[in-house]
Amino acid sequence: MIKIKNLSKRFGSKEIFHNLNLEFEAGKVFALIGPNGAGKTTLMRMVLAWDRDYEGEIIFNGNLRLGYSPETPYFPEILTGRQVLSFFMEVRGMDKNTSKRESLKLMDEVGLDLKKDTLVKNYSKGMRQRLGVAQSLIGNPDVILLDEPSAGLDFFGQQEMQGLINKLKGQGKTIILNSHLLYDVEKVADCGYLFINAHTFRHFNKREFEKESLADMFINTAKGVNYESLN
Amino acid sequence: MKALIKLHLKENSKGRSFILFGILGGLLSLILLTGGSISVDNNPTEEIISQFGTQWKFLSIISGFAAVTVSMGSIERHLKEKRTELLALHGLSLDRQVFSLAIGNALVSMILSAILALVLVFIIIFKQAPTNLLGFTGAFITYLMTTGTVSLIVSALNMFLPSIVVAVLGVFLVIIGSFHQIIQGMFLNNGQLMGRILGKAMNLFPPLDVFNRLTRSLFFLEFNDGQDLIVFLIFIWSTMTIVYLASKGVSRREKI
Numbered sequence: 001m002i003k004i005k006n007l008s009k010r011f012g013s014k015e016i017f018h019n020l021n022l023e024f025e026a027g028k029v030f031a032l033i034g035p036n037g038a039g040k041t042t043l044m045r046m047v048l049a050w051d052r053d054y055e056g057e058i059i060f061n062g063n064l065r066l067g068y069s070p071e072t073p074y075f076p077e078i079l080t081g082r083q084v085l086s087f088f089m090e091v092r093g094m095d096k097n098t099s100k101r102e103s104l105k106l107m108d109e110v111g112l113d114l115k116k117d118t119l120v121k122n123y124s125k126g127m128r129q130r131l132g133v134a135q136s137l138i139g140n141p142d143v144i145l146l147d148e149p150s151a152g153l154d155f156f157g158q159q160e161m162q163g164l165i166n167k168l169k170g171q172g173k174t175i176i177l178n179s180h181l182l183y184d185v186e187k188v189a190d191c192g193y194l195f196i197n198a199h200t201f202r203h204f205n206k207r208e209f210e211k212e213s214l215a216d217m218f219i220n221t222a223k224g225v226n227y228e229s230l231n
Numbered sequence: 232m233k234a235l236i237k238l239h240l241k242e243n244s245k246g247r248s249f250i251l252f253g254i255l256g257g258l259l260s261l262i263l264l265t266g267g268s269i270s271v272d273n274n275p276t277e278e279i280i281s282q283f284g285t286q287w288k289f290l291s292i293i294s295g296f297a298a299v300t301v302s303m304g305s306i307e308r309h310l311k312e313k314r315t316e317l318l319a320l321h322g323l324s325l326d327r328q329v330f331s332l333a334i335g336n337a338l339v340s341m342i343l344s345a346i347l348a349l350v351l352v353f354i355i356i357f358k359q360a361p362t363n364l365l366g367f368t369g370a371f372i373t374y375l376m377t378t379g380t381v382s383l384i385v386s387a388l389n390m391f392l393p394s395i396v397v398a399v400l401g402v403f404l405v406i407i408g409s410f411h412q413i414i415q416g417m418f419l420n421n422g423q424l425m426g427r428i429l430g431k432a433m434n435l436f437p438p439l440d441v442f443n444r445l446t447r448s449l450f451f452l453e454f455n456d457g458q459d460l461i462v463f464l465i466f467i468w469s470t471m472t473i474v475y476l477a478s479k480g481v482s483r484r485e486k487i
Contacts, residue, residue: 048316048320050316050319052486066320068317068320070313070317072313074312074313074314074317076238078241079238079241087234087238088321090233091235091318091321091323092321092322135317138321
């Protein structure tokens with residue numbers, strides 16, 4: 001679905017990726033994990049074409065529609081949750097009545113139907129994250145990129161977010177999930193990529209992290225044990 | 232673009248500032264109403280013309296300052312927010328976002344100007360000013376467009392300069408622009424090379440006094456100088472073009 005070939009990226013003297021090759025297949029939940037500064041968000045930004053300053057190729061299979069939920073969703077505080085979604089729909093050129101109808105559907109989809117008329121400024125962190133996911137679903141995207149959707153959420157918030165991601169997975173969406181919460185990743189991901197630095201990263205799948213926890217995999221990879229380069 | 236303009240209007244149309252401007256405009260109109268009556272000796276017609284002429288001039292200057300306040304930082308703020316990328320992902324390119332905000336700023340400034348002039352409208356009816364509906368409408372539109380133009384210039388500056396610098400430049404622009412012809416005349420009559428250069432440089436400032444003269448001539452039904460109208464229309468068109476090109480420049484700089 002999305003192929004990344006020989007991708008290299010630097011920020012000044014710091015090398016983020018060195019000849020990175022990876023692939024995101026359709027209908028799966030991919031997790032991107034790794035320490036801060038490993039390039040997970042940068043990779044998302046490159047897929048979204050917001051960062052074009054790199055060497056190599058990002059190849060899309062056909063005309064893919066992308067959705068994105070930022071780590072800290074910034075929404076106009078003076079609008080209600082439903083109005084936020086309507087706003088983005090109208091930006092896309094949808095008429096007022098259709099956007100109202102569709103935004104109600106999406107609020108329902110992410111479990112915010114009871115809070116649809118509450119101002120965003122009164123939303124909790126978890127509700128904002130769910131609204132962020134709802135926003136990423138506008139336009140029925142083929143691939144949804146979720147940047148730290150569970151960051152700052154309490155246990156129940158994390159559970160709700162896991163439920164939501166699993167629900168989207170059930171609908172056949174391809175999800176690229178950037179997360180620091182390894183327990184969270186184990187609950188929803190089919191596979192993923194662990195980034196340590198520009199030269200050290202590995203692919204993992206569900207079978208592997210069912211045998212060895214992601215935390216152990218992380219530590220071992222960082223030490224250079226079990227290192228499996230895809231380059 | 233329409234959705235973002237609507238949101239910008241909603242975010243910036245705060246009831247408090249509207250009430251404040253309504254009171255400010257009311258006070259200003261009442262002060263000038265009483266002040267004007269002693270300015271011209273025993274000629275009621277001259278008195279009224281002087282009163283309303285001064286009112287339009289003062290309202291225009293205060294509206295200019297309001298436009299600077301409304302427009303001086305919103306584009307800089309928008310560019311710092313993560314909203315730009317998300318809007319781009321939903322199909323609204325950065326140049327169109329910035330252009331929408333500039334138009335939104337102009338509309339908010341014009342609404343504030345209209346509120347500022349609210350008491351003036353009552354005074355016009357009460358004092359039976361020497362105008363008619365057509366003259367008043369023409370004058371009112373010109374007055375609003377002048378404020379809108381100031382706002383557009385300030386927005387264009389804010390695409391490249393920080394808000395504090397834009398605020399100072401904006402105030403400077405309104406003051407110089409409101410006395411454009413007097414200051415330009417002073418420079419050009421100076422006769423020296425520097426005077427001539429500064430006199431020519433004055434053409435870079437918006438001739439707000441010419442716009443104000445047009446407002447007054449329309450209001451007093453004395454409009455007979457098409458040149459002021461042409462200068463006015465050319466200036467609006469040029470400002471819109473500059474804002475459009477500046478938006479494109481911002482998009483190129485930010486690479487979104």
